Every structure is written in C-alpha cells, then in structure tokens.
Amino acid sequence: MNFGERCFFVVISMHGHIIHKDMWSDTFWDWVAKNYAMAFGIPKEVCAQQLLPQVWGFNADAYIKVMETAGIDKALIMGVDWGMSVAGEAKWSVEEMNKWVAKQADQYPDKLAALCAVDPRRGEKAIKLVVKAVEEWGMKGVKFHPTAGYYPDDRKYFPLYEKCVELDVPLHSHTAALINAPMESKYADPIHLDSVAANFPELKIIQIHFGGLNWNLKCIEIMTARANVYAEISGHQVAAAGMPQYWLTTLRNALNIPALLGPSLKERIMFGTDSPLITTVMGDDAWVNWIKNIPEKAKEYSLNFTQEEVNKILSENAKRILKL
Ligand SMILES: [Zn+2]
Structure with missing residues (x-):
C-alpha cells in the first residue's frame, strides 16, 4: 500500500516561515531569546548564542528538507512585518x-509560493509594495499579523483591500492568541475581519490559525455568514495534541454546520503547519500524519470522518480556493 498511500495524499501547507536575522530588529530577537529562555528553562544568553543562529539559517533549502520529511508537497511561506510594532524597524x-x-x-517553484507580509499602517507604501510583490515577484497574497498593533477593520486600510480585489489576491490574517510577549493578542480577534469581509465580498479572507482555541467558534460563525471567509489550521497542533477529543469534536461540528451563505465549511478549511514555530510541540511529519489518520483516530471518540473530508483539508480546498 505504500505506493498507493503516497499518491493518495497530496499535502499543501498554507503557512510556514523562512527566517533571516536581518528581517526583524535586534529588539525583536532579544524578546525571542527571552521567550525561549522561559520556555526551555535555560539562560537567555545560551538561547541568543546557540538557538537563534539555528533559527536564522532556516532558509528555503532548510524548509524543503522539512517538507520532504513530512511529505508536504507544496507550501506557502511568508515573513512578518513587525517594523511598525514596538519591535521597531529591522x-x-x-x-x-x-x-x-x-x-x-x-x-x-513547484514546491513553494510566497505571501507578501505587510502592515497596513504603511498606507500608500503598503499598497505599492503589494502591487510590486504580486506583479513583479509573483507573490500570491497578503499576510497580516495584527498583533503588531492594528485592527484590520479600520477604514483607513480599505484602499489596500480594494487593491487586493483588483489584483485578485487573498488576505491571510492571524487570528489566535498565539503570540509571544510583548505583542498583544487582542488585535487578532477574528471579529475585526468580519467587517472587512462584509465590505469586500470579492476579497478572499483566510483566517490563519482558525481562531486558535478561544476564537475558533467565532471563526466558524463568521464563515457561516460570509461566503468569502476561509480558515487554515496551522498552530492547532497544540490543541490536537493536548485535547484531541475536544479538537476533533469541534472540527466535526465545523464540517457539519450548514453555512447560511456560501459553500459548506467542508470546502473552506485548509491545512497548515506554521513551521518552524510550532515544531517544539509537534513536528511537521507528526502533524501531517495526525491529520491523515483522523478517520481512524476519531473512532476512539465515536466520531466519523471520511477520507474525502480529510483530503479536502489536506489539499483539495487549497488547490481550488487559492489555485495552488
Ligand atoms: Zn506564522
């Protein structure tokens, strides 16, 4: 069955990072070292001298190796624009x-595609950058990290959304309390994407991290009312590992719920890893296998999932929605 299995599952990750030291400020890296030190219980200096240089080497070559090990066929990669946040410009x-x-x-080109990470507070500059990124560099969409300190539904940013519609590229926006201090989660509440979706029905909006734990139901509710809103499950390794029954039950409910507008949520939820950031909880290979094995695993909790549903999450929805 090995041959069949490999062919049967196509895996597309909607979310991953490659990292270079100079893309974020020294202040930012100092916070990362501090947070690593707290997480691993080791001195900050050790993190700064030994761990950070490993992170800085995580380029496309390194990313491809992770994908090959995990059996991921295609991935979207992206930076994060922290320049306008308290981290300061890099x-x-x-x-x-x-x-x-x-x-x-x-x-x-067959394995990776990229998103343009930008803070909409950059105004006209942000719009020009997105045009260049899409038209000259072939980037596939825009990535927001509102925890940098902004709410996406501010009308000041509407010209950027108009441009995204014109360029026919989606907006991917972080929606979870999954962020290190001193960044604040409140900006990532998905309700701030609802107004964007309501005002720009032609703009595809992808809720990165599917709201995490706290905002997951809110994401689901927004999707039932807005046909142009989607979700990807990167970061959910944490919930799947720690509370599998709850996580699978919520996913089952999400796939069952009738959408008031637009296609069923079965057609709108996509896979993602957020590699290399979540790998301390679960490696990409384990996460891919976790999802592949959902029909089997769910039986333990008397839940039924079909292979067809899993395939939609793993790749078919991403192929159709984002033409990946
Ligand atoms: Zn990320």
Whole structure:
C-alpha cells in the first residue's frame, strides 16, 4: 500500500516561515531569546548564542528538507512585518524582506509560493509594495499579523483591500492568541475581519490559525455568514495534541454546520503547519500524519470522518480556493 498511500495524499501547507536575522530588529530577537529562555528553562544568553543562529539559517533549502520529511508537497511561506510594532524597524526594509522571501520561494517553484507580509499602517507604501510583490515577484497574497498593533477593520486600510480585489489576491490574517510577549493578542480577534469581509465580498479572507482555541467558534460563525471567509489550521497542533477529543469534536461540528451563505465549511478549511514555530510541540511529519489518520483516530471518540473530508483539508480546498 505504500505506493498507493503516497499518491493518495497530496499535502499543501498554507503557512510556514523562512527566517533571516536581518528581517526583524535586534529588539525583536532579544524578546525571542527571552521567550525561549522561559520556555526551555535555560539562560537567555545560551538561547541568543546557540538557538537563534539555528533559527536564522532556516532558509528555503532548510524548509524543503522539512517538507520532504513530512511529505508536504507544496507550501506557502511568508515573513512578518513587525517594523511598525514596538519591535521597531529591522535592518532590512519591509520591501527587502518580502523580496528575499519571494526569491527564496522562486528556487523551488513547484514546491513553494510566497505571501507578501505587510502592515497596513504603511498606507500608500503598503499598497505599492503589494502591487510590486504580486506583479513583479509573483507573490500570491497578503499576510497580516495584527498583533503588531492594528485592527484590520479600520477604514483607513480599505484602499489596500480594494487593491487586493483588483489584483485578485487573498488576505491571510492571524487570528489566535498565539503570540509571544510583548505583542498583544487582542488585535487578532477574528471579529475585526468580519467587517472587512462584509465590505469586500470579492476579497478572499483566510483566517490563519482558525481562531486558535478561544476564537475558533467565532471563526466558524463568521464563515457561516460570509461566503468569502476561509480558515487554515496551522498552530492547532497544540490543541490536537493536548485535547484531541475536544479538537476533533469541534472540527466535526465545523464540517457539519450548514453555512447560511456560501459553500459548506467542508470546502473552506485548509491545512497548515506554521513551521518552524510550532515544531517544539509537534513536528511537521507528526502533524501531517495526525491529520491523515483522523478517520481512524476519531473512532476512539465515536466520531466519523471520511477520507474525502480529510483530503479536502489536506489539499483539495487549497488547490481550488487559492489555485495552488
Ligand atoms: Zn506564522
């Protein structure tokens, strides 16, 4: 069955990062070292001297190796624009960061595609960057991390959304309390995407992390009312590992719920890893296998999932929605 199995599952990850030291500020890296130190119970200096250099080497070559081990066929990669946050601007400009990500993805055109990470507070500059990223560098959409300190539903950002519609690219926005201090989660509440979805029905909006635990039901509710809103499950390794029955029950309910508008949620939930950031909880290979084995695992909790539903999550929805 090995041959059949490999062919049967196509896996597309909607979310991953490649990392370069100069894309984020020294202040940011200092926080990362501090957070690692707290998480692993080791001195901050050890993190700064030994762990960070490993993270900084996580380029497309390293990413591809992780994908090969995990059996991931295609992935979207992205930076994060922390420049307008309290972390401050990095050595590289936001344009240099995105160009680097795009060029890294270009090395593996069959396997990688990239999103343009930008903070909408950059105004006209953000719009110009997105146009260049899409038209010149072939980037596939826009990535927001509102925890940098903004609510996406501010009308000041509407011209950016108009441009996304014009360019026919989606907006991927972080929706979870999955962020290290000193960034604040409140900005990532998915309710701030609902107004964007309501005002721009032609804009595809992907709720990154599917609301995490706290906002998961809110994401589901928004999707039932807005046909242009989607979700990806990167980061859910944490909930799946820690509370599998709850997580599977919620997923089952999400797939069952009738959408008031638009296609069923079965057609709108996609796989993702957020590699390399969640790998301390669960490696990408384990996460891919976890999802592949849902029909079997769910039986333990008297839940039924079909292989067809799993395939939609693993790749078919991403192929159809994002043409990946
Ligand atoms: Zn991420």
